[in-house]
Amino acid sequence: MGFSRILAGAAAALALAAGAAEAASPAPQVRAWRQSNEKAIVADFVKLLSLPNVATNVSDVEKNAAYLQELLKGRGFATQLLTAEPGTPPSVFGELKTPGARRTVVFYAHFDGQPVGQKGWVTPPFQPSMRTALPEATPVDWQGAAGPLDPAWRLYARSTGDDKGSIQSLLSALDALKATGRKPSVNIKVLWEGEEEQGSPHFEALVRKHKALLKGDLLIMGDGPMHQSGRQQINFGNRGIAGFKATVYGPTRPLHDGHYGSWAPSPTVMIASLVMSLREDNGRIPIPGFADDVTPVSAADKAALAALPDVETDLKTSLGLGRNIGEGRLADGYLAPTFNVRAIHAGDTGPDAANAIATEAEASFDIRLAPGMTPERAREKTEAYLAAQGWKIVRDTPDMPTRLQNPKVVRINWDDGESVATKTPMDGPAAAAVAASIGRTVGYPVLKLPIVGASSGMAKIVDALEVPMVGVSIANYDNNQHSVNENITLQALWGGIEVYAGLISDLSW
Amino acid sequence: MGFSRILAGAAAALALAAGAAEAASPAPQVRAWRQSNEKAIVADFVKLLSLPNVATNVSDVEKNAAYLQELLKGRGFATQLLTAEPGTPPSVFGELKTPGARRTVVFYAHFDGQPVGQKGWVTPPFQPSMRTALPEATPVDWQGAAGPLDPAWRLYARSTGDDKGSIQSLLSALDALKATGRKPSVNIKVLWEGEEEQGSPHFEALVRKHKALLKGDLLIMGDGPMHQSGRQQINFGNRGIAGFKATVYGPTRPLHDGHYGSWAPSPTVMIASLVMSLREDNGRIPIPGFADDVTPVSAADKAALAALPDVETDLKTSLGLGRNIGEGRLADGYLAPTFNVRAIHAGDTGPDAANAIATEAEASFDIRLAPGMTPERAREKTEAYLAAQGWKIVRDTPDMPTRLQNPKVVRINWDDGESVATKTPMDGPAAAAVAASIGRTVGYPVLKLPIVGASSGMAKIVDALEVPMVGVSIANYDNNQHSVNENITLQALWGGIEVYAGLISDLSW
Incomplete structure (x- = not known):
């Protein structure tokens, strides 16, 4: 579709421009580690994706939570399962302190998934399958493959993109930093929710109940897809x-x-x-x-929207659309x-x-x-x-x-589970630090989306924790989230690991 | 719902007015015979209804045809199965000549039925079940009942109203006339179609192929429901x-x-x-x-439409409708x-x-x-x-x-199976004779509907046979035809037997 070509050219040009700042990023070492551990990373991810996680099934959610808790413990975290009250879906909390760090970053993602009853899954949604690049998408034996895995391959399963991909990226980033001897630059807290796709009916109460535990200086929200151009983007609300x-x-x-x-x-x-x-x-x-x-759209928001790369023409072609509705630009309707x-x-x-x-x-x-x-x-x-x-x-x-x-x-x-929008100012110090870190990792200025078009219960969480929130999305934009054949490209997963490694070890303000 | 009360009163008044003409009708003798044979009539009908007849299943249609052919043979008819070409659904033809009769009447009905896949059947559509009057509609043991069967009871099965009820009425009318020693006044031909609910894709070819065999002076079309007032009506097309x-x-x-x-x-x-x-x-x-x-609506059609009894108020009440659309009168939209x-x-x-x-x-x-x-x-x-x-x-x-x-x-x-409308002039001699015969049977002037709102392939048949057509409907208007829980009231079936007995033995022009 031309996106990866555009991306490669832009990245190369910007990498030259970025110059000295590049040195602070752990990306080169993380990439080398990933290249030596691709099959082990995918195997870990497959294990996580094999746990059914439809939000309406609390016992499945509990199994996911227990498994995630073990993964965090194995990486040195102090952990606990949080609930609003007994019998409600648990969320997973973990904390890893960094001696001398001044800042605490709370990494949020949800591990529950959308219903899977729609027809058309090419393989069952909880039996992850690797497939070649679109449009062929033929099954491929990744375990038996010689040499590096093709980054255009896609792993199919519910929650690959939304949000277990973010969770796996963080876990693999921790592994990469440990293996390469790089220390975190911030105190790390994780908060992984278990009922987001249900509309988070108990999550606000859970967060308010555990407010002291969850205190931090920045909330990184690991939900939603990357920009359609294939570039990394951050957002400031939903x-x-x-x-x-x-x-x-x-x-x-x-x-x-x-x-x-x-x-x-x-x-x-x-x-x-x-x-x-x-x-x-x-x-x-x-x-x-x-x-x-x-709320009227500010001049800064308008400028950020205008700066987003043109993806609409290619999108229409790939989606078979002879027209669009609303504004010409995809994101112009989000506010x-x-x-x-x-x-x-x-x-x-x-x-x-x-x-x-x-x-x-x-x-x-x-x-x-x-x-x-x-x-x-x-x-x-x-x-x-x-x-x-x-x-x-x-x-x-x-x-x-x-x-x-x-x-x-x-x-x-x-419906139950309604919510309001939330929006963090784009020019705060924590938000600027996130943009700078990801820019160093990827070698080009990260795209800034004032708000995403999707919804979540994050407004209540941001209000409860009184913390700025920045959304960091790592899934490919065409990950079919909320639908059949949800998937993630290996390229997206590899990029996600580098982004999270940077946020853990290279973030300061 | 008030209809039967209105009907009873109107019928009594009109019976007095009809006076001497009443003597020619076989209705009193037919009624007496029916009263002595109610359970046998219902048992015959149940047998006919138990044969699955969804139009798309040709082998089921063939089984119905063979059974109907036997029923006609048993009543002295010369019969044959007609097809347009081998492998297409058969229609049943039968002929019973009346010595000295000048006129030949062709009785049409279809024995195939609508699909039964919709949810909500209270009993399976091909396991006929007797139920008490609406709204209770509780199952009732008609075979074990003492005394006469309640005429408000309803028999539930696919095709009770559309059209096996007409077929059973004709068969029972023949039995009644034979038992009471009354001779037919016309030559009788029956033409029972097997693919009407499929849109009659082969029926015109079948009729044209057998045109000589099917020649007659009048076509009686036994499809569609009675007027919503409960009164007998005839129509002149569709x-x-x-x-x-x-x-x-x-x-x-x-x-x-x-x-x-x-x-x-x-x-x-x-x-x-x-x-x-x-x-x-x-x-x-x-x-x-x-x-x-x-075609512009004629003054005669307008007058006939205006003469139809008011049923709309009661209909709205029984259907839970707070309004109607279109014209105020139900039939005004049919032209x-x-x-x-x-x-x-x-x-x-x-x-x-x-x-x-x-x-x-x-x-x-x-x-x-x-x-x-x-x-x-x-x-x-x-x-x-x-x-x-x-x-x-x-x-x-x-x-x-x-x-x-x-x-x-x-x-x-x-869709396949499209068709045009057909309309016979209301004032022709054969049409007038039908109106007079039914008027004598029921004791009040039969209602005349210029056209019914439903469709059929009859236009092609009327054109092929060059014959006037009059529709005689005997099913209760609320028979749920084309839907779940299709049913016929015993009152409608009893009335149908009397009407058909009159048409066979009391029709002349």
């Missing part, structure tokens, strides 16, 4: 989220659509109409004043809300399609909230607008009087 | 149909909707937009000139096209709902065609309008160049 399911109602029994189609309201049409009243094809949200609460329609289900398609008017139809939505917005206000505005469109909003299946007294009834149920 | 599936395309791989939702087009939104561009919530079809070819959205499927709802932009989404449609319209013109206008909305129309999964060169791509595949 959007919030509020999701809901809407169910609309037609006749109480299915009706022959020849006899009744011109007279009985169709829930299939009603749900399409409801969808279009909330979200237009071009991404516009017709709800009046929906973005009124959004605004997005109203996503996750799914619509109405009637049956396929061989069982019947010429019938269905009794109900449903759609599922998630709203990405920009800084300044709250889930409460988003809920209020969404529902007020639906009410203004003539919808009677209920929370349960409507009874007959409700159906008969209202022309259009919609059941709306909001 | 609408045509053209159906299609539309698939729209987003990115070639699923994308995280936090990172990409404001930039990548969403097929979930695209399919909702496409749906709304073809069919509005109120039933309006936005396609310019879509109804231009429709116009209806654009039905059978189904939309896009993304996953439920526990596996992912915050992802799906790669594609689909919807399924059927267009009911009014007299004057053709499937060809409906297809052309639909596709021209989609093209005018910016859609690139393809017939297969689009390749990359097609995706990249077109902002919006839709794959459209039209």
